[in-house]
Amino acid sequence: MKFKTLWSACAVVIGLAPLTAAAHDVGVGLQLLGDGKISREPKVGYLFACQTVFNGRGAERIGPWAQNGVWKPDAKPNVKGAVDWPNATITLTVEGAQRVVRSNGLPNHPTGLFPIDKADPAYKFDRNPNAIAEQNVLLRIPAQPIASGRPSCAPMGMIGFALTGAAIFNALDAVGRDAPAYEIQDVCSGHPERGGTYHYHDYSSCMIDASGKAGRHSDLVGYALDGFGIFGPKGDRGQRMKNTDLDACHGHTHEIQWDGQRRPMYHYHFTDEYPYSIGCFNGTPIKAPPPSPVAPANLRPTIAPGPGQPVGGPQGQIGTGNARDQAALAAAAKELGVDVDTLLIAIGPPPPNFAQASRDLGILEARIREVIQRARAGR
Numbered sequence: 001m002k003f004k005t006l007w008s009a010c011a012v013v014i015g016l017a018p019l020t021a022a023a024h025d026v027g028v029g030l031q032l033l034g035d036g037k038i039s040r041e042p043k044v045g046y047l048f049a050c051q052t053v054f055n056g057r058g059a060e061r062i063g064p065w066a067q068n069g070v071w072k073p074d075a076k077p078n079v080k081g082a083v084d085w086p087n088a089t090i091t092l093t094v095e096g097a098q099r100v101v102r103s104n105g106l107p108n109h110p111t112g113l114f115p116i117d118k119a120d121p122a123y124k125f126d127r128n129p130n131a132i133a134e135q136n137v138l139l140r141i142p143a144q145p146i147a148s149g150r151p152s153c154a155p156m157g158m159i160g161f162a163l164t165g166a167a168i169f170n171a172l173d174a175v176g177r178d179a180p181a182y183e184i185q186d187v188c189s190g191h192p193e194r195g196g197t198y199h200y201h202d203y204s205s206c207m208i209d210a211s212g213k214a215g216r217h218s219d220l221v222g223y224a225l226d227g228f229g230i231f232g233p234k235g236d237r238g239q240r241m242k243n244t245d246l247d248a249c250h251g252h253t254h255e256i257q258w259d260g261q262r263r264p265m266y267h268y269h270f271t272d273e274y275p276y277s278i279g280c281f282n283g284t285p286i287k288a289p290p291p292s293p294v295a296p297a298n299l300r301p302t303i304a305p306g307p308g309q310p311v312g313g314p315q316g317q318i319g320t321g322n323a324r325d326q327a328a329l330a331a332a333a334k335e336l337g338v339d340v341d342t343l344l345i346a347i348g349p350p351p352p353n354f355a356q357a358s359r360d361l362g363i364l365e366a367r368i369r370e371v372i373q374r375a376r377a378g379r
């Protein structure tokens with residue numbers, strides 16, 4: 001009888017409001033909100049974030065799926081729609097010491113309809129105004145990553161790339177909150193940012209993880225920018241991984257399948273718990289340039305690749321347009337005394353944000369504008 005009473009009490013907590021971080025763990029189907037779990041050093045259950053001050057814009061408000069420091073993923077609405085991306089493409093090759101990811105950023109699964117429609121119930125909470133746009137993605141990450149000995153922080157934006165063809169972002173929204181809890185994603189746990197890059201902040205059930213479903217260790221579902229693999233949420237016996245099973249960077253070392261061989265190796269796991277993907281980089285991450293949409297033809301118009309020509313720029317990880325644009329950007333960067341990546345990050349995705357660049361670079365806005373325009377005109 002006592003047992004039954006206890007069970008009923010649990011069922012109330014699990015099922016209906018009020019949600020609460022009660023005594024029995026957090027409760028089935030409930031997760032602790034990650035808000036505020038941003039750290040300046042590696043720490044289990046936290047995100048070691050490069051950015052710790054936020055002034056961006058996020059979802060309008062959080063709904064009834066989150067209360068009292070916990071949230072219930074299953075109770076959160078999804079962005080409706082089933083938009084197919086038949087031209088989604090991703091290729092992975094090992095070229096010398098590098099693993100090269102080439103993609104147009106579109107996922108190999110259907111997505112919700114973005115921008116979020118006014119008639120979509122999700123609109124009440126999240127008015128994501130961005131449309132999904134094709135990107136030029138070219139990432140060159142270490143093929144045989146090694147621990148750096150000193151974990152490094154996770155930047156905003158992309159921290160890795162999924163085998164679905166889409167980007168993986170860190171656990172934070174633009175305001176620095178728990179993104180999966182606040183932002184309304186589609187059924188595949190993805191949505192676009194302002195440059196149109198479709199991305200996940202946590203594990204997507206649309207990632208292919210056959211082993212995980214079969215009660216074995218999850219499959220590889222993506223790569224972090226330091227080259228280490230990101231696997232699905234299940235450990236060696238098919239159990240769902242928890243933060244306490246992993247180190248502060250959200251990974252561990254044991255034998256895995258790596259490029260067709262079984263070998264002991266460090267790797268990350270997605271978990272249901274914040275920070276969901278990585279907590280920091282165990283290896284040395286490449287610097288991911290900002291997303292580069294294919295369509296808008298302003299500062300960085302991109303061209304369809306010719307035969308044998310890789311998508312994206314020859315140097316950069318995410319493409320930066322055609323050769324002429326790249327030469328212009330390089331010339332402008334040189335004249336401004338900054339490197340090309342720094343300039344690209346400062347001006348952001350198209351259209352270029354000269355005001356932001358001025359603040360980031362400490363150079364007069366008019367000067368940046370003038371130098372870039374002159375470089376583009378080839379003068």
Ligand SMILES: [Zn+2]
Pocket residue numbers: 169173179183191192193199201
């Ligand atoms: Zn996002």
Ligand SMILES: [Zn+2]
Pocket residue numbers: 217231235236252254267269
């Ligand atoms: Zn593992």
